[in-house]
Amino acid sequence: MVLDRRTGARLLAGVMLAVCVVLVGPSAPDGALFAGAQPAVAARDVVPNRVMTWNICNPCEASDVDKAAEIAAYAPQVVGLQEACVRDVERIREYLENLHGLAYHVEYGSVLRKWGRCGGTPWSPGAFGQAVLSAAPMTDPVTVEYPDGGSEDRGYMAVTTTVDGRSVRVFNTHLAQRRQEAVRAEQTRVLAAEVARHDRAILLGDFNAVPEAPELSDIWALATDADPQCRPSPTGGCRPTTDWHSKFDYVFLRGVVPLRHRVHPTSYSDHNLLHADLDLS
Template structure:
């Protein structure tokens, strides 16, 4: 009881200090008035989330991104289009403003100053990241042999979901106008997923469920959205996950039962946060 109250007080003091020192986002947007400090909540142990946090996307508001994640408090979050510096800030805000403590692993595929800032001789890392409430082991980081117009890849870790060890993958496939590259990338990803009896695959696949290049994923895993699957009549039963009303973001489950999936539009990205509660038997 006292520990929780202490963490909340520390979060309030952190907010007060940041209000005094001024801007805290790369764009210079002021921290004050962006998001109130919320009551500390517990992480949901069987909840996973995927979110392309969008970069570049104008004003990168990491306070708002952290508040968005804190609404759902997932055990594991897979981020795409993630700059290391942004993820570090999001992680700090989750801890100090919301009382949610996460470990982090990175799967950067680019070091790009125009994307992520930094000095010319030390540009910021850009790619994927995984936050997990439990420690992560056996990190793997693979760049696809052909990324299309920009380097792409996947990362994987072993961590706890629902109290059980699970292999978690996080990926971002080639841009939506490049299906020929995505097909080769799915070949690489599917071969890695197939080596595990139990796995969760998170990511922005830049393809709708009926896209031919996703053909090797569906025999391996099911969508956490139980109404969503490839169909010859179209994918109208799949809830859109982007501002342009297409489903590009997936929580694929291999030998794990879906309980519920939710998609929630966000002001902080052109992709919506997608989270799923699962039953890891």
């Protein structure tokens, strides 16, 4: 086969580009070029009445680019993250915007600094706790550390933002680990007292307790689950949200009407993603 001069030049350019990629490596962060990440796309809208809660698991092997893709698949207006390292959330937020066209504001509810959880250096470890991503600006952020965190410091955060076109107070929490029922009971007492001050509130989080657990009674007294079939009863129709087939993750609602909810299994955490579409009108 005989090639003309222009065809030969194009082939040579293609070969040189391939050689450069092999020598230099992928330009996308975390090797995203070879991990299946898509290039930046035109900005698209979030679902304005959708909220999500997700314990993203730290430390875990999953990459932040994969976690961002999981969130982007459902494009919630508000996302409450638990076990959130600030550095990880910063990267997730960047990937959501640069790879998926979803721009979020962020507020952090860090309650401790822990090198074993979030890296950094022994003398300057990363911050660990909760975070809230919101497509709308947030105001009046607060972070409260529970008086007793149990085996690890725990707390809640709260912000005021917009869901379904209405202003609402959003809480995000992570309660004490399993087999610490008395500690969680005191934590929910503190949390419920604050939630009760608001006629309309959304409470996201990993409560480390099944719906019928006595330590959740203060929460059930003032809020309902986004799943109307899920109640504080052993025979309730609550879908599990963890790898060990327990429901620990909740979207609790006060003065808000649920429309739909979904639990999405994921290979990137030991907790599934839980999102709900809401009516605040």
